[in-house]
Amino acid sequence: MIKKRTLDLTKISKIEQRMIEEILSMKRRTVNKIMVPVNEVVAFAYDQTLSDVIVSYKQNHYSRYPVYFKKMDQIVGILFIKDIITFWNKYQDNSVVEFVRFPHFVYEDRPALDTFLELQKLRLSVGVVMDEFGGVSGIITLEDLIEEIVGEIEDELDERQKPFVEKISEHEYIVNTRMEIEEFSEYFKVAVDEDVDVTTVSGLILKNADRIPKVGEEIEYRNMKFKILEGTRRKISKVKVIKRKE
Numbered sequence: 001m002i003k004k005r006t007l008d009l010t011k012i013s014k015i016e017q018r019m020i021e022e023i024l025s026m027k028r029r030t031v032n033k034i035m036v037p038v039n040e041v042v043a044f045a046y047d048q049t050l051s052d053v054i055v056s057y058k059q060n061h062y063s064r065y066p067v068y069f070k071k072m073d074q075i076v077g078i079l080f081i082k083d084i085i086t087f088w089n090k091y092q093d094n095s096v097v098e099f100v101r102f103p104h105f106v107y108e109d110r111p112a113l114d115t116f117l118e119l120q121k122l123r124l125s126v127g128v129v130m131d132e133f134g135g136v137s138g139i140i141t142l143e144d145l146i147e148e149i150v151g152e153i154e155d156e157l158d159e160r161q162k163p164f165v166e167k168i169s170e171h172e173y174i175v176n177t178r179m180e181i182e183e184f185s186e187y188f189k190v191a192v193d194e195d196v197d198v199t200t201v202s203g204l205i206l207k208n209a210d211r212i213p214k215v216g217e218e219i220e221y222r223n224m225k226f227k228i229l230e231g232t233r234r235k236i237s238k239v240k241v242i243k244r245k246e
Helices: 014-025 050-060 112-122 142-161 181-188 201-209
Strands: 064-068 075-080 105-107 126-130 136-141 165-167 172-176 218-221 224-231 236-243
Touching: 064 136, 075 126, 112 126, 112 142, 136 142, 181 201, 201 218, 201 236
Parallel strands: 105 126
Antiparallel strands: 064 075, 126 136, 165 172, 172 236, 218 224, 224 236
């Protein structure tokens, strides 16, 4: 008789516990909470050329692009930059549809964990997300799903290894956006409005921008300017703080 084994949470590290919690939470989180929404997806019509793709790649540095027929609800394939990068110049006038891989479709209300396991099993890195009416609602990548599990944990490990603030000049600083707002206020001698209900620098920036700003954007608050240095479509992680002379 095989004895059933149970997981003793007291014998694993806090990082391992956190990872288990994140994995279990993915059973409750649906794909549409993690995907890149369709209005943010860079895609190409089937009759555009490889030359068009390379122009976009140099600007955006995305490694995969959906290819559609006449509208985004008609995805016919996924174009991978690695599939064309060695010969695109020779075929730059050819239509992109000649080089696509078949798309894999997933439903937006499917549990994220199930989708993660499915993509892994099929050895796929991207899926086209469909809504209940058969329309395309976004794109989900294996990287997005993995980030849901390990992204926050890696950030926490980095925090213990590096200071929240790195001074690079008299008026410029690199700041980890997980820095507590009280600590930030004390360090920079700046008063944060009491009615601003945030706990971190990230929250302060998002509150003032009223959205998730993109890398390179600048957000101002009082006598400070925040330039976004690192981030994703769902969060910002590092900013340059430029403090103006008073």
